[in-house]
Amino acid sequence: MEDFDIEVTNCENVYWASTDEYTLEINGNEHTIRYAEDSNGGEMLYKHENGWMSIYDAAEDSKEVAAIVDAWEDGELDLYCS
Secondary structure, eight states: OOOOOOOOOOOOOOOOEEEEEEEEEETTEEEEEEEEEETTEEEEEEEETTEEEEHHHHHTTOHHHHHHHHHHHTTOSOOOOO
């Protein structure tokens, strides 16, 4: 077998994805949300008793979830995992 000198000349991250999960408490009630994000954008999900759903759909039935959406959209919700 012939020997070749191989050199990496460039590397680019062309796709990435991550999901962070948060537990929030409002008036003693616990809520769980996930922010799923990839190279194409992001989506906020809400853990409903029937499974994960769009937080916007969950906000239609709950004032507390609507408050989470408002705080997130206003930049008042600190969503950084440490």
